[in-house]
Amino acid sequence: MKHSANKQSNKNRKRMKEKEIVEYGSDENFFFIVDYTPGGTPYGITWEQAAEDGLLDSEETNEPDQDFPF
DSSP: OHHHHHHHHHHHHHHHHHHHHHHOBOOSSEEEEEEEOTTSOEEEEEHHHHHHTTOOOHHHHHOTTOOOOO
């Protein structure tokens, strides 16, 4: 019975993680948009900051204007 509860808990964590990822986005200026100010301006990690921090895959460094499905 404990194994079944553990399996369900892992599924719930995975769903929560997927939901968190979907809620965030990016655009031509931001690699990762955390949220928006009350005036509607996005804030987060810029593409330049992401490159400096080594967060970009090789595909992303070659295609900075790529469209994302979210």
